[in-house]
Amino acid sequence: MASRLDPGDNITISLSGDDAGELHGYWEKLSAGGKVNVPLEKQMWGDEFGACVDQFGIPWMVNIVQPQS
Structure with missing residues (x-):
């Protein structure tokens, strides 16, 4: 049985x-x-x-790398 294609449910785009x-x-x-789904804020790994x-149903992840000391 073929499943229905829902655009955007098979990928996640990541910006870093x-x-x-x-x-x-x-x-x-x-x-x-x-x-x-996850507010853009500092996480336990430092970023x-x-x-x-x-709004179009495409999942995104954004990671802002923090400078290493």
């Missing part, structure tokens, strides 16, 4: 980098009108991380 301003901007646009589904 150290440009906090740019990545926060992407997060604001991606999460607007969508659903935030900022968030996960959302945009």
